[in-house]
Amino acid sequence: MTTATETATATETATATETATATETATATETARAEWDAWREEAEQQRREPYGFLAYSALHFLDGEPGRVEGFPGRWATGEQGPIVELDEGESLTVDGEAVTGRHVFGPVREREFRRAASFGDVVVELSRRGGHDLLRSLDPRHPLRETYVRTPAFDYDPAWVIPAEFAPYSAPRPIEVAAAVDGIVHTHEAIGEAVFALDGAELRLILLRAEHLAGAGLILFTDATSGVTTYRASRRLITPLPVPGSMQLVLDFNRAGNLQCAYTPYAPCPLAPPQNRLTIPIEAGEQIPTFRPEPAETGEHPAS
Structure with missing residues (x-):
């Protein structure tokens, strides 16, 4: 037969265990939330970097015919040697800290490589390869998307x-x-x-x-x-x-x-x-639609001409 004292002791033990478990759960949740907050802050800092992806200001497909690309000096093409630029008199790019004029061969670009290959003024020229296509992109820290970005x-x-x-x-x-x-x-x-x-x-x-x-x-x-x-x-x-x-x-x-x-x-x-x-149920967690996403009139997503 269980005495009243034993019952009370068992109840106190169960209550203490439940309280400890609840405290541990709350502490674990607080820790996880703090780690999530840190993850969020790191993502926001990366987006605000001067040459982060919010600074992208143009994208062009390169092909075998040299052509002018709006917003870039020179005529651009690509081939077995990789992307090539032909700079006219008075035009230049900075490559590895040195001024480059005339014809410059950048060499083959690997699939999904991000190569910050050159610059002119504050603008960085990035070469990449996606789905077998050589791409030319510019990063401008003064791009309106970066300057007007909100959390x-x-x-x-x-x-x-x-x-x-x-x-x-x-x-x-x-x-x-x-x-x-x-x-x-x-x-x-x-x-x-x-x-x-x-x-x-x-x-x-x-x-x-x-x-x-x-x-x-x-x-x-x-x-x-x-x-x-x-x-x-x-x-x-x-x-x-x-x-x-x-x-x-x-x-x-x-x-x-x-x-x-x-x-x-x-x-x-x-x-x-x-x-x-492609799930049919809602995942109501994580990041949502960005608050502000300006749509430029022309994306430049076309071969150079």
């Missing part, structure tokens, strides 16, 4: 959107083609497996791409029922650490679903979500 809104942090998942790796990484935010480009990425998780009673499987510039991480490009309503319509991205050896467990923190560059500028040929990653 990107986001859903408030919610621990309910930190979702456990299982990593289902493919037997071998496989190439996957995905569309781009700029017409005429198709990206090829390496798919390494799928993130399998349950939401609203349904099993969902999102394709994981290798995050090329982050060792041990996977990239998920996705849309959901909020896309085009409260979040950027074309795609958002989620970076997640891959499981440690011997484990297949993932954590999908949708609070860190971030905007792609193309949410802000027409000069970013971002990869978009593959069909399998």
Whole structure:
């Protein structure tokens, strides 16, 4: 028979345990929220950098015929030697700290390389290669988009959107083609497996791409029922650490679903979500539609002529 003292002691123990558990949960949530705040601040600082992606002011496809490109000195083309510029008398570029005149060969550009190749005045010339196309872009720290940028809104942090998942790796990484935010480009990425998780009673499987510039991480490009309503319509991205050896467990923190560059500028040929990653349920977490996105009258997304 249980005495009143034993019952009281058991009740006190259970209450103390519940209180300790609640305190630990609250502390963990506060820590996670602080880490999320830091993630948000880091993203905002990167966007405000003088030569961050908000400074992109033009994008042009290069082809084999040398041609003038509005806003750039010289005539530009590309070929087996990579991008080439032919500068007329009185024109120059700065390359590696030295003034360059006449004809200059920049050399082949690797797929998805970002090469800050030259400058003129305060403007930086970037060469890149996307979907087999050599691209010419300019970065101007005085671009109106950067100068008028305001903080990107986001859903408030919610621990309910930190979702456990299982990593289902493919037997071998496989190439996957995905569309781009700029017409005429198709990206090829390496798919390494799928993130399998349950939401609203349904099993969902999102394709994981290798995050090329982050060792041990996977990239998920996705849309959901909020896309085009409260979040950027074309795609958002989620970076997640891959499981440690011997484990297949993932954590999908949708609070860190971030905007792609193309949410802000027409000069970013971002990869978009593959069909399998286009969800029909709402993911009410992460970054929302940017508050201000001016649309220029002419994007310059055409071959040089």
